[in-house]
Amino acid sequence: MIVRVSQTGPVDAAFPAPPSKSYTHRALIAGALALGRTRIARPLRAADTELTARGLEALGVPLEWLPGEIAVAGCSGTFPAAGEVTIDCGNSGTTLRLLTSAALLSQHPVVLTGSPRMLERPVGPLAGALRALGGDVAFTGQPGYPPIRISGRLRGGRATIDGSISSQFVSSILMAAPYAEEDVELTLPATPASRSYLDVTADVMLRFGAHIERQGYDRFRVESGRAYRGRDYRVEGDYSSASYLFAVAAVCGGRVAVTGLNPTSVQGDRRFLDALEAMGCSVAAGTDAVTVERTGDLKGIEIDMSSSPDTVQTLAAVAATAGSPTTITGTAHLQYKESDRVGVTADTLRRMGAGVEVTEDSLTITPAPLHGVAVDPHDDHRTAMAFAVLGLAVGGMAIRDPECVEKSFPGFWEALYGEGLL
Ligand SMILES: O=C(O)C1=C[C@@H](OP(=O)(O)O)[C@@H](O)[C@H](O)C1
Numbered sequence: 001m002i003v004r005v006s007q008t009g010p011v012d013a014a015f016p017a018p019p020s021k022s023y024t025h026r027a028l029i030a031g032a033l034a035l036g037r038t039r040i041a042r043p044l045r046a047a048d049t050e051l052t053a054r055g056l057e058a059l060g061v062p063l064e065w066l067p068g069e070i071a072v073a074g075c076s077g078t079f080p081a082a083g084e085v086t087i088d089c090g091n092s093g094t095t096l097r098l099l100t101s102a103a104l105l106s107q108h109p110v111v112l113t114g115s116p117r118m119l120e121r122p123v124g125p126l127a128g129a130l131r132a133l134g135g136d137v138a139f140t141g142q143p144g145y146p147p148i149r150i151s152g153r154l155r156g157g158r159a160t161i162d163g164s165i166s167s168q169f170v171s172s173i174l175m176a177a178p179y180a181e182e183d184v185e186l187t188l189p190a191t192p193a194s195r196s197y198l199d200v201t202a203d204v205m206l207r208f209g210a211h212i213e214r215q216g217y218d219r220f221r222v223e224s225g226r227a228y229r230g231r232d233y234r235v236e237g238d239y240s241s242a243s244y245l246f247a248v249a250a251v252c253g254g255r256v257a258v259t260g261l262n263p264t265s266v267q268g269d270r271r272f273l274d275a276l277e278a279m280g281c282s283v284a285a286g287t288d289a290v291t292v293e294r295t296g297d298l299k300g301i302e303i304d305m306s307s308s309p310d311t312v313q314t315l316a317a318v319a320a321t322a323g324s325p326t327t328i329t330g331t332a333h334l335q336y337k338e339s340d341r342v343g344v345t346a347d348t349l350r351r352m353g354a355g356v357e358v359t360e361d362s363l364t365i366t367p368a369p370l371h372g373v374a375v376d377p378h379d380d381h382r383t384a385m386a387f388a389v390l391g392l393a394v395g396g397m398a399i400r401d402p403e404c405v406e407k408s409f410p411g412f413w414e415a416l417y418g419e420g421l422l
Pocket residue numbers: 021022023025093094165166167168171193194197309310333
């Protein structure tokens with residue numbers, strides 16, 4: 001299938017934000033491990049969160065998707081799986097990484113595998129730290145990459161973990177740590193990639209009753225035995241998904257309001273709004289909706305997006321329509337995602353006519369007259385959504401394999417269609 005995107009004029013649209021992918025993954029895992037029942041209200045039902053849910057079911061946790069909520073019967077820290085299980089984590093890095101440490105809470109070995117691309121996404125630093133905490137992680141394919149076979153137990157103690165490739169390595173251990181036999185103390189030798197996701201992890205852990213102490217992003221200590229307690233939990237809106245909707249106003253002009261976002265959220269992709277503001281949009285964050293409006297021209301900016309990796313492509317798309325160059329730094333770890341995101345974004349923008357310079361950790365976009373092209377997203381939802389939005393400003397864009405948006409934002413095309421944009 002192909003979606004063709006034509007040029008459109010200034011917009012005046014309102015959208016509900018899809019629920020947060022990161023919060024849904026974490027609430028599922030905390031609820032599955034908790035003592036008692038958890039009701040997750042307004043969860044994200046998308047390919048990736050279904051993969052986490054199926055993984056937890058394979059580990060023996062009863063779980064039910066109901067209209068607008070998920071009911072989870074917590075296992076109180078020991079997964080009831082009756083034997084070895086293999087979990088296919090598909091294309092979801094969060095599922096594979098977060099379940100890696102939790103798998104030590106099964107009494108039987110767990111094999112985690114995924115799509116061909118997942119088998120190219122590293123897990124070595126996570127495996128190393130888990131071994132120091134008592135786990136056994138065997139690579140059954142290429143060393144340092146899935147598939148992995150996890151066995152042993154989560155003894156706890158001290159470990160050093162390098163999160164410069166992915167914050168998910170750190171989140172993984174933190175989420176399982178309340179069930180270690182001893183307190184877990186993690187030392188991070190360098191600032192982790194995507195550090196804001198550690199705030200999301202700590203937020204969910206605290207809300208489910210765990211005890212976590214931290215020194216910034218350098219050191220975390222989780223108390224053993226302060227277990228998760230089942231609860232009613234409501235998932236906030238997703239700032240990464242909302243970025244595509246806000247970007248519509250930025251590239252087309254006019255106004256877009258998005259409801260269901262937490263204005264004080266710790267999600268790092270809230271920073272995308274700072275970027276739009278610095279480029280010349282006006283941003284109004286109320287309790288009901290966040291509204292982005294553009295009336296004049298956009299100007300280029302310099303911005304560090306190391307903590308907001310999932311909106312780099314959205315920002316690159318907006319930057320291509322500005323009046324001056326934009327430099328985005330902190331992009332090194334984008335090579336480990338669903339695709340080599342900087343490479344694909346640079347190539348597509350160049351084919352559209354923009355000037356693009358790439359270094360190991362940055363992307364500079366120099367605007368120029370643009371024309372639409374055919375885009376192969378390489379199974380990367382964020383590439384498909386970012387270039388669809390740019391297509392609304394440029395016209396003549398054809399997005400192949402549009403169903404890849406199911407990973408995080410299943411209603412994306414319908415949302416644009418519903419506002420008359422497709
Ligand atoms: O923990 C999470 O929920 C996520 C962390 C980030 O990954 P990295 O830490 O690998 O950059 C982000 O890109 C991903 O979409 C979700």
